[in-house]
Amino acid sequence: MDTPMLTLRAVTKTHNEGEENACTALHDIDLSLEGRGVTVLRGPSGSGKSTLLSLVGCLSRPTSGRIHLRDPETAEVRDISALPERFLTLLRRRTFGFVFQSFNLIHGLSALENVMLPAYPLGQGRREIITRATAWLERLDVAHKARTPVELLSGGEVQRVAIARAMVNDPPVLIADEPTANLDSDLVRRFLEIVARFRDEGRMVLMTSHDPRVWESVSVDRVVTLRDGRIAGDEPGPASPARQGGGGAP
Amino acid sequence: MVFPVARRDGSARSGSLSRSPFPPNRAATALVLLAAGLAAVLGTVLDAAFRRGEGETGRGTARMVADLGLTDLALFTEARYTRNPSLADLHTPFQDHPLALDHFPSGSLIGPPTPWGQASLTKGEVPE
Amino acid sequence: MIRWFRVQVLMIDYTLASMARRKARNLGLLLVYAAILFVLASVTLFTGALREEAVRALVGAPEVTVQRMVMGRHALIDRDGLEALRAIRGVQWAEGRLWGYFYDTANGANYTMIVPSGGIVPSGGREAVAYGAPPEPGFVRIGGGVARSRGVAPGDWLFLLNPQGRLFKLRVEAVFPSASELVSADLVVLSEADFRAFHTLPEGVFTDLALGVRNPREITTIVEKAALVLPDCRFITRRDILRTYDALFDWREGILLALMGGAILAFMILAWDKASGQSPEERREIGILKAIGWETGEVIRARLWESALVSLFAFLAGYLLAYLHVFFFSAGLLRPVLQGWAVLYPEIHLTPRIDGARVLTLFLLTVGPYVAATLVPIWRAAVVDPDTVMR
Numbered sequence: 001m002d003t004p005m006l007t008l009r010a011v012t013k014t015h016n017e018g019e020e021n022a023c024t025a026l027h028d029i030d031l032s033l034e035g036r037g038v039t040v041l042r043g044p045s046g047s048g049k050s051t052l053l054s055l056v057g058c059l060s061r062p063t064s065g066r067i068h069l070r071d072p073e074t075a076e077v078r079d080i081s082a083l084p085e086r087f088l089t090l091l092r093r094r095t096f097g098f099v100f101q102s103f104n105l106i107h108g109l110s111a112l113e114n115v116m117l118p119a120y121p122l123g124q125g126r127r128e129i130i131t132r133a134t135a136w137l138e139r140l141d142v143a144h145k146a147r148t149p150v151e152l153l154s155g156g157e158v159q160r161v162a163i164a165r166a167m168v169n170d171p172p173v174l175i176a177d178e179p180t181a182n183l184d185s186d187l188v189r190r191f192l193e194i195v196a197r198f199r200d201e202g203r204m205v206l207m208t209s210h211d212p213r214v215w216e217s218v219s220v221d222r223v224v225t226l227r228d229g230r231i232a233g234d235e236p237g238p239a240s241p242a243r244q245g246g247g248g249a250p
Numbered sequence: 251m252v253f254p255v256a257r258r259d260g261s262a263r264s265g266s267l268s269r270s271p272f273p274p275n276r277a278a279t280a281l282v283l284l285a286a287g288l289a290a291v292l293g294t295v296l297d298a299a300f301r302r303g304e305g306e307t308g309r310g311t312a313r314m315v316a317d318l319g320l321t322d323l324a325l326f327t328e329a330r331y332t333r334n335p336s337l338a339d340l341h342t343p344f345q346d347h348p349l350a351l352d353h354f355p356s357g358s359l360i361g362p363p364t365p366w367g368q369a370s371l372t373k374g375e376v377p378e
Numbered sequence: 379m380i381r382w383f384r385v386q387v388l389m390i391d392y393t394l395a396s397m398a399r400r401k402a403r404n405l406g407l408l409l410v411y412a413a414i415l416f417v418l419a420s421v422t423l424f425t426g427a428l429r430e431e432a433v434r435a436l437v438g439a440p441e442v443t444v445q446r447m448v449m450g451r452h453a454l455i456d457r458d459g460l461e462a463l464r465a466i467r468g469v470q471w472a473e474g475r476l477w478g479y480f481y482d483t484a485n486g487a488n489y490t491m492i493v494p495s496g497g498i499v500p501s502g503g504r505e506a507v508a509y510g511a512p513p514e515p516g517f518v519r520i521g522g523g524v525a526r527s528r529g530v531a532p533g534d535w536l537f538l539l540n541p542q543g544r545l546f547k548l549r550v551e552a553v554f555p556s557a558s559e560l561v562s563a564d565l566v567v568l569s570e571a572d573f574r575a576f577h578t579l580p581e582g583v584f585t586d587l588a589l590g591v592r593n594p595r596e597i598t599t600i601v602e603k604a605a606l607v608l609p610d611c612r613f614i615t616r617r618d619i620l621r622t623y624d625a626l627f628d629w630r631e632g633i634l635l636a637l638m639g640g641a642i643l644a645f646m647i648l649a650w651d652k653a654s655g656q657s658p659e660e661r662r663e664i665g666i667l668k669a670i671g672w673e674t675g676e677v678i679r680a681r682l683w684e685s686a687l688v689s690l691f692a693f694l695a696g697y698l699l700a701y702l703h704v705f706f707f708s709a710g711l712l713r714p715v716l717q718g719w720a721v722l723y724p725e726i727h728l729t730p731r732i733d734g735a736r737v738l739t740l741f742l743l744t745v746g747p748y749v750a751a752t753l754v755p756i757w758r759a760a761v762v763d764p765d766t767v768m769r
């Protein structure tokens with residue numbers, strides 16, 4: 001915990017650089033994230049939340065600036081801003097689990113098969129992967145839908161299958177982009193319970209949200225606000241010791 | 251346990267599906283099928299070898315060819331140059347005109363005879 | 379190694395699962411592919427076996443056949459030529475052959491009438507003959523095709539009208555074994571006396587001459603000498619005959635393969651279209667795989683497994699069916715192509731022969747282009763940025 005898990009220094013991201021429709025989604029971002037706790041990125045639509053997540057999650061590379069990531073296995077800090085795609089992929093699959101804005105399950109495959117997919121390149125035995133995937137589905141209470149094609153699942157089930165898929169390789173960091181969009185309050189509450197459990201297990205959760213129910217949730221440690229591609233605020237969340245300390249001693 | 255109801259409900263429904271926690275391994279099925287196919291290919295090789303071994307017929311045929319003094323296969327019997335292509339005189343397929351279409355379809359399969367000539371006797375890989 | 383194998387098995391599992399979504403399309407593709415391979419493999423196996431059979435049968439053909447040519451046509455040759463050939467040093471034996479074609483007006487078939495060589499000249503050097511002893515006058519031995527088309531069996535009478543309209547009544551002494559039909563289907567073997575009477579052929583002339591040599595290596599020299607003695611004759615050696623058949627089967631195979639070429643091309647276009655017509659759905663899927671941690675190479679490999687499995691299964695099915703077809707069902711589907719317009723056909727029972735090099739060529743020429751045709755579009759789809767799924 002001495003070195004932060006992730007450090008961004010003066011990171012700028014321009015989509016379609018050099019083309020007519022070039023669009024700078026992030027300007028000069030400085031941010032560092034500890035390897036634990038729940039961090040919520042909030043901000044209006046188009047403010048660059050998803051872009052920031054994809055940079056942090058090694059899905060894309062910054063146009064300028066540096067990103068350092070602490071390798072969860074070797075604890076070695078590496079500059080990932082210029083890593084070749086192959087290494088980025090290897091690093092990504094040990095470090096991050098992703099829940100995408102629209103969940104992005106693969107249609108036609110069953111829930112179980114979807115959950116198993118991220119484990120395929122790792123070279124474990126099929127039974128081992130199935131056992132693990134089933135365990136995750138059980139933990140998220142969708143094991144009874146394991147053999148169902150994902151297009152037949154309800155919104156909440158899809159979300160939980162997506163979380164199981166993100167977690168199947170047991171990553172230390174969960175990245176979730178708008179995981180609660182289109183969900184009712186009950187499902188949001190359940191989701192936050194899951195997040196709280198992950199947090200208690202010592203994982204780091206980084207998610208974006210428009211939803212006050214999310215960032216006001218008791219398990220959130222930190223809320224970072226983005227506006228027009230810049231950091232407009234960085235406050236401790238309800239679960240943060242700083243805020244609890246502040247609130248507990250008036 | 252967070253959703254016991256949903257879960258019991260679900261396992262009741264999934265009762266119609268296979269109870270094994272491990273869904274059938276399609277890849278294994280495919281690989282087994284592939285291996286079976288390869289084994290069958292090997293089988294054809296063995297079958298060919300076996301039937302060639304027992305095939306006295308070939309030698310019998312060669313004997314008949316020698317005894318009767320035959321020179322050709324009786325594959326196409328409709329015309330001189332298809333019945334005995336190796337003895338057909340060089341002009342037979344083009345009796346009417348060198349570019350005339352053949353009367354018999356098999357003529358187009360057989361192709362014009364090639365004058366090998368004496369010079370070609372010394373080379374060539376045809377088995378004795 | 380185990381790791382690699384496990385990954386491949388999982389990739390195949392995923393590939394099959396995603397193929398199962400488009401079952402009809404993939405099955406259709408497999409079927410068309412297997413059908414093309416079936417035809418190609420049938421032709422390859424059939425011509426290969428036939429070529430082999432031809433070589434095995436025709437090693438018994440006369441070492442040299444001497445044909446007299448008149449005005450570019452094959453003409454009868456007389457006894458003088460025979461004596462001239464016998465005088466050449468190195469000639470072991472020489473004999474006149476009597477054979478010819480006969481069009482049977484009764485059923486429209488063509489027969490080949492032949493007098494066994496043993497019956498004309500007592501051939502000193504040749505070993506005792508089994509088929510070679512000519513029948514007694516009044517008797518014939520016939521090929522299976524003739525027996526079938528005339529409905530006769532050993533012991534029956536065979537009635538033949540000669541070209542002058544005279545009726546010949548001949549007793550069928552034997553029908554040649556069916557194993558030899560490839561060379562004997564249309565044969566009518568009879569005595570010299572009957573042959574000459576039937577075709578009103580004068581004494582002392584022959585269809586052509588056959589000769590044997592003492593030392594096969596001397597054939598070239600002997601043929602050169604013979605050409606000086608008989609300048610109006612054409613000399614066909616056994617090698618020429620074998621080469622004729624080699625070329626013949628190449629030619630035939632080539633024709634059929636050329637005909638198939640169009641179909642293959644059309645299929646390749648289909649394959650390309652299938653692979654390159656990656657729907658937005660499929661592109662999205664590839665993006666998802668990359669985002670959840672698959673490398674570009676792994677995505678490509680999974681997709682390549684798809685084309686590899688399709689083509690392997692198509693090849694296996696096509697080849698195995700072709701083997702059954704050619705060697706267990708006598709290439710029934712290829713017969714119409716082979717038989718042309720003839721009335722009388724040999725019933726061929728081919729001894730299986732697998733030319734590994736040819737089968738391998740077939741494999742490489744079909745599976746290779748198919749996998750290659752799908753590789754480029756797959757690769758193009760697989761290089762998408764993983765962050766596309768974030769949008």
Ligand SMILES: Nc1ncnc2c1ncn2[C@@H]1O[C@H](COP(=O)(O)OP(=O)(O)OP(=O)(O)O)[C@@H](O)[C@H]1O
Pocket residue numbers: 015016021023024025043044045046047048049050051052769
């Ligand atoms: N691939 C791209 N090409 C061009 N512009 C892009 C691309 N991706 C994002 N942008 C632009 O960058 C800006 C930030 O987009 P981003 O998706 O990060 O916003 P967001 O904060 O996630 O919004 P939302 O809350 O609606 O999801 C937007 O103006 C968007 O149009």
Ligand SMILES: [Mg+2]
Pocket residue numbers: 049050051101177178
């Ligand atoms: Mg977004």
